[in-house]
Amino acid sequence: MTAIGGVAGAFAAMGVVFVVAGLGQVLRPVLRERRARRWTPVRADVVAVRQDRRVRTGDRARSITVTVVTYRYRLPHGGPLHEAEADLSDSDIAVPGTTATVHVDPDDPTRSQYRCRGSAGHGCSGVVFVVLGAVAVCIGALLWGSAS
Numbered sequence: 001m002t003a004i005g006g007v008a009g010a011f012a013a014m015g016v017v018f019v020v021a022g023l024g025q026v027l028r029p030v031l032r033e034r035r036a037r038r039w040t041p042v043r044a045d046v047v048a049v050r051q052d053r054r055v056r057t058g059d060r061a062r063s064i065t066v067t068v069v070t071y072r073y074r075l076p077h078g079g080p081l082h083e084a085e086a087d088l089s090d091s092d093i094a095v096p097g098t099t100a101t102v103h104v105d106p107d108d109p110t111r112s113q114y115r116c117r118g119s120a121g122h123g124c125s126g127v128v129f130v131v132l133g134a135v136a137v138c139i140g141a142l143l144w145g146s147a148s
Contacts, residue, residue, distance in 0.1 A: 012140030018133025025126025039103035039113065044073035046094050047083070069094040073102055075109055086114035 048070040055063050067088040074081050084102075088094060092115060105111035 008140045008143035010140070011136050011143060015133040015136030015138075015140060018129045018136060020133075022126040022129025022131075022133060025129060027126075040075065040106050041101050042073045042075060042104050042112075043099050044071040044102040044112075044114075046071050046096050046098050046100055048096055049088075049094050067092075067094075069100075069114060071100065071102060071114065073104065073112060075104060079109065082110055082112065084110075084112050084114075086112075089115070 046069060050068050050070075052066045052068050053063055054066055055061060068085055069088055069092075070083065070085050071094075072081055072083045082104075094100060094114075100114065103113045
């Protein structure tokens with residue numbers, strides 16, 4: 001294998017990793033939204049809203065602040081009162097003492113989702129990864145063709 005062939009393979013492999021990671025970022029919110037739409041919509045009481053400070057680990061460890069909503073809901077046919085928490089995105093609004101629509105898993109009422117709509121911007125970085133990955137795969141293919 002020539003040096004160009006090795007570089008071509010590296011570009012192609014890196015491109016595939018980027019495409020797969022990007023597709024995961026793009027599809028995750030879509031699949032989550034689709035799942036929630038099959039769940040039962042229920043009115044929930046917003047109990048509390050707080051700021052949590054979390055530390056992300058890894059190469060670029062940093063502290064972030066996340067807004068967390070606590071809410072209570074009961075299924076329409078009755079049953080026990082459930083309490084849950086969810087992280088809010090920047091576009092979500094929650095005020096204690098108000099109500100919000102949550103989506104509850106009919107098979108397991110302890111599972112709920114505070115929001116069912118995708119947030120514009122969550123998939124943007126995924127799209128960038130897919131495009132960069134596709135470009136890297138193309139560069140790898142071009143290099144591979146020139147090495148042959």
